[in-house]
Amino acid sequence: MSRLMESVRWAEECIVVDMDSHDRTCEIARQYGATVLQAPVVQRIDGIRNDFLGCGRHEWILVLDADEYLAEDAEQIIHELLEQYKRSCDAFFIPRYNMIAGQIMRGSNWYPDQQIRLFRKGCVQWSDTTHKLPEVLTGQERLHTLEPPGCLHIHHENYNSVEQFIERQIQYALKDNYPANGFSFEDCVAKAYEEFNFRLDEKNDGELSFALATVMAWDKVIRGLIHWERLGRKESLSRAYSLPVTTIAGYPNYLLPEDVEELRNRIRRLETIPGVKKAERWLNAFGRRFPRTKNQLKRIRQYLKRTA
Amino acid sequence: MLYYFVPDTTIFGGIKVAYQFVDALNALGIMAVIASPGGRTADWFFSHAAVVDAEVVRDSFRPEDTAVFSLPHDYAALRKLPGQLVFHCQGTDPLIDPILANSSVQVLTCWRQATEYVQTHSVINPIEVGISITSSFFYAGVPKFENAVAYMPRRGGYLCDEVKRAYASKRYIAIDNICEAEVARIMQYSSIYLATAEHEWFGLPALEAMAAGCLVVSLPVLGGMEYLDDGVNCRIVKSQDFVGAVGELLQEQCAGLRFRMRQAAVATARRYTTGRMMQRLALLLDGPLSSWRKIV
Amino acid sequence: MKNLLCAVIVSRGLDEMLRFCLKSFFESSVHLSEPVEVIVADNASPRPYNASSFADRRIRLLRFDGHKAFATACNKAVQESTSEYVLFLNNDVLLDQSSLLLMMQHGCNAGIGVTGSWLYFPDGRVQHRGVVFGRDDIGPYHLDRGRFLEPFCFVEDFQAVTGACMMVRRELFEQVGGFDESYAFGLEDIDFCLRVRQRGHRVVCVNAGRPIHFEALTPGRIELDVTSRQQFLERWRGKYTIDG
Numbered sequence: 001m002s003r004l005m006e007s008v009r010w011a012e013e014c015i016v017v018d019m020d021s022h023d024r025t026c027e028i029a030r031q032y033g034a035t036v037l038q039a040p041v042v043q044r045i046d047g048i049r050n051d052f053l054g055c056g057r058h059e060w061i062l063v064l065d066a067d068e069y070l071a072e073d074a075e076q077i078i079h080e081l082l083e084q085y086k087r088s089c090d091a092f093f094i095p096r097y098n099m100i101a102g103q104i105m106r107g108s109n110w111y112p113d114q115q116i117r118l119f120r121k122g123c124v125q126w127s128d129t130t131h132k133l134p135e136v137l138t139g140q141e142r143l144h145t146l147e148p149p150g151c152l153h154i155h156h157e158n159y160n161s162v163e164q165f166i167e168r169q170i171q172y173a174l175k176d177n178y179p180a181n182g183f184s185f186e187d188c189v190a191k192a193y194e195e196f197n198f199r200l201d202e203k204n205d206g207e208l209s210f211a212l213a214t215v216m217a218w219d220k221v222i223r224g225l226i227h228w229e230r231l232g233r234k235e236s237l238s239r240a241y242s243l244p245v246t247t248i249a250g251y252p253n254y255l256l257p258e259d260v261e262e263l264r265n266r267i268r269r270l271e272t273i274p275g276v277k278k279a280e281r282w283l284n285a286f287g288r289r290f291p292r293t294k295n296q297l298k299r300i301r302q303y304l305k306r307t308a
Numbered sequence: 309m310l311y312y313f314v315p316d317t318t319i320f321g322g323i324k325v326a327y328q329f330v331d332a333l334n335a336l337g338i339m340a341v342i343a344s345p346g347g348r349t350a351d352w353f354f355s356h357a358a359v360v361d362a363e364v365v366r367d368s369f370r371p372e373d374t375a376v377f378s379l380p381h382d383y384a385a386l387r388k389l390p391g392q393l394v395f396h397c398q399g400t401d402p403l404i405d406p407i408l409a410n411s412s413v414q415v416l417t418c419w420r421q422a423t424e425y426v427q428t429h430s431v432i433n434p435i436e437v438g439i440s441i442t443s444s445f446f447y448a449g450v451p452k453f454e455n456a457v458a459y460m461p462r463r464g465g466y467l468c469d470e471v472k473r474a475y476a477s478k479r480y481i482a483i484d485n486i487c488e489a490e491v492a493r494i495m496q497y498s499s500i501y502l503a504t505a506e507h508e509w510f511g512l513p514a515l516e517a518m519a520a521g522c523l524v525v526s527l528p529v530l531g532g533m534e535y536l537d538d539g540v541n542c543r544i545v546k547s548q549d550f551v552g553a554v555g556e557l558l559q560e561q562c563a564g565l566r567f568r569m570r571q572a573a574v575a576t577a578r579r580y581t582t583g584r585m586m587q588r589l590a591l592l593l594d595g596p597l598s599s600w601r602k603i604v
Numbered sequence: 605m606k607n608l609l610c611a612v613i614v615s616r617g618l619d620e621m622l623r624f625c626l627k628s629f630f631e632s633s634v635h636l637s638e639p640v641e642v643i644v645a646d647n648a649s650p651r652p653y654n655a656s657s658f659a660d661r662r663i664r665l666l667r668f669d670g671h672k673a674f675a676t677a678c679n680k681a682v683q684e685s686t687s688e689y690v691l692f693l694n695n696d697v698l699l700d701q702s703s704l705l706l707m708m709q710h711g712c713n714a715g716i717g718v719t720g721s722w723l724y725f726p727d728g729r730v731q732h733r734g735v736v737f738g739r740d741d742i743g744p745y746h747l748d749r750g751r752f753l754e755p756f757c758f759v760e761d762f763q764a765v766t767g768a769c770m771m772v773r774r775e776l777f778e779q780v781g782g783f784d785e786s787y788a789f790g791l792e793d794i795d796f797c798l799r800v801r802q803r804g805h806r807v808v809c810v811n812a813g814r815p816i817h818f819e820a821l822t823p824g825r826i827e828l829d830v831t832s833r834q835q836f837l838e839r840w841r842g843k844y845t846i847d848g
Binding site for chain 1: 443446447448449451452453454456479481493497499521567570571573574575578581583
């Protein structure tokens with residue numbers, strides 16, 4: 001919070017919208033001279049922003065989240081942008097650096113991650129979602145995209161750790177809205193695969209990218225199951241298997257289902273044909289072929305001795 | 309009525325495709341039945357299509373009816389029928405050229421390769437209806453035995469024998485003359501599938517094995533190249549390199565490759581689910597095949 | 605004014621069961637908001653049904669002094685009806701409030717040939733949710749019978765559904781030739797469905813609420829079943845596709 005407040009201390013007016021914080025957030029905000037307004041705790045955080053956009057006295061608004069901050073030269077760049085573009089556009093598409101678990105992500109899916117955060121009052125509206133882009137009410141042509149490198153960036157310290165990342169994704173999944181129609185678990189699993197490929201960028205972000213891609217892929221599957229339950233568990237899951245396909249350890253003498261069937265059939269026939277010696281010989285041959293079936297064969301030998 | 313003429317009931321992939329096509333049409337509200345010799349049904353796969361006697365149908369065929377066939381050999385007899393003739397092109401070879409020369413025949417294709425063949429060999433504009441894999445093939449979590457290798461001895465059996473001699477420690481399961489449900493069960497627990505049928509048109513078994521999460525080692529096929537991606541979701545090698553390719557795949561250091569190949573295989577197969585095929589067919593019935601909706 | 609739906613109930617004895625069956629049928633028909641009628645075929649009940657005991661004027665009674673095959677009784681009853689649709693109903697099937705509307709909506713109104721319904725035993729297990737055909741001597745049987753299962757889609761295609769609760773357009777019924785009267789008791793409904801399928805029409809099983817089917821309450825039914833089954837297999841083995 002302090003770092004954020006420091007980086008925007010040049011702003012003419014600062015409003016902090018507090019959603020029932022129990023730590024020193026409001027205190028720190030007031031120390032920097034910001035107006036603190038209270039907001040109700042809601043499930044999805046985008047829409048709540050709309051309620052407070054009208055509270056500022058100025059024409060241009062910059063919206064930041066508490067875990068974001070700006071660079072030292074932000075003030076200068078923003079002034080230059082407004083000078084140059086204030087007539088031709090109403091909003092700016094600003095790229096964002098995301099830092100996850102101490103690493104700034106450069107993969108194509110985490111960066112440039114452009115956000116609409118600097119806009120003229122009344123021109124932008126959020127919907128009842130979490131972490132989705134708002135709508136530019138005066139039209140897409142009035143949105144100016146800042147192209148990196150060298151332009152203004154939002155600095156976002158996303159998550160402290162992979163654990164926190166996982167926890168947060170589950171929370172978003174549990175709090176989200178799910179539509180009444182159009183459920184297909186097959187699609188969810190297919191999307192999970194797509195998501196994994198989209199998020200993976202080991203060249204830029206290394207092992208962490210793989211871990212996060214895995215979590216994001218699983219997120220799609222989990223959302224599918226939550227959606228299924230919200231619809232009353234009436235839909236079919238289409239046997240859409242979502243775990244990776246893998247083999248179990250290869251012991252050369254593993255009993256295949258075929259072998260068990262063969263064993264059962266032979267036992268059945270042995271029960272009708274007399275001659276314990278024949279059975280013994282056959283059981284020994286089977287035992288040599290499948291050394292791991294010792295216990296099963298022991299039981300069969302005992303049965304034969306009893307009934308002979 | 310739409311009648312899909314099939315030659316008989318033996319175990320041949322083209323027949324299963326015919327029944328499943330009629331199932332899909334029925335579910336989308338089209339009046340379609342299978343016309344088979346003596347009204348006999350194939351019983352080695354699951355379907356709920358209705359079957360009628362082909363002889364009776366031929367005698368009472370009306371101009372409003374539609375006849376579909378996929379075996380080129382049936383063309384000579386069926387072209388004499390009044391009504392619309394439709395060729396469901398499941399494979400391409402010069403045998404189908406006389407059919408393509410008849411511009412009044414409607415042509416449906418199962419694969420992109422077949423579509424391209426029809427376009428280059430005739431003036432007919434084919435409609436690609438695609439193909440689907442029965443849902444029981446899709447991997448559903450049964451234990452997969454690393455040492456289990458499935459193969460079809462009927463076609464290219466000599467290559468399988470060579471592999472068996474070279475890698476005797478594996479367990480080889482022959483898939484021959486058994487019903488679809490059993491084939492699916494075997495593929496589900498097998499690690500590797502050897503697709504050794506030479507000059508296969510489309511190699512549906514290879515695609516089914518991919519859906520079951522098997523590593524497929526295949527000879528080059530004609531039509532199936534649209535889903536077979538060598539080194540990504542399967543291995544495609546010529547017969548002289550076949551045994552070597554299986555050996556490469558079985559090496560210790562290839563564990564990672566095997567794992568990735570399996571996931572890629574399943575992802576590829578997911579493009580051919582019954583649901584997808586029905587969606588595609590529904591769109592076609594609203595478009596180029598809209599005349600079929602008027603079939604009574 | 606022509607009736608929309610005629611329920612054909614072939615019944616022998618079980619007077620109180622029949623009364624409840626009729627009651628549930630009429631309660632369900634309220635949601636159709638079109639006129640319905642019922643034809644009760646009294647199939648040689650030891651104590652004949654009393655026409656005056658059916659308080660409702662929409663019920664017509666056909667009395668057979670000699671026991672008729674189920675198929676014969678049904679065919680005769682359909683001849684007497686004038687409705688657009690016919691619902692064959694067993695006297696031990698209690699319909700749900702929404703059953704008729706759902707069967708009509710998802711079945712007959714959608715151009716389907718024959719519409720069946722999910723039926724449950726009184727303890728909630730599935731009694732019927734479509735008939736499937738097994739290989740060799742297995743032949744037709746009820747899919748998932750006796751299992752605790754919930755429907756996960758509204759409509760499912762089958763080759764046949766049970767005649768205990770089966771809705772069909774009367775015109776189609778007559779076109780196909782009605783039920784085959786050579787079946788003593790049982791499988792005439794499956795025989796009928798297969799013939800309907802051969803004409804290209806769909807046979808579906810609809811999730812129609814939770815109607816109950818007590819099943820086989822009429823004494824003596826099981827013995828007649830065996831000969832019908834043999835007859836069916838002789839005629840149809842190798843001619844139906846395998847789907848179960």
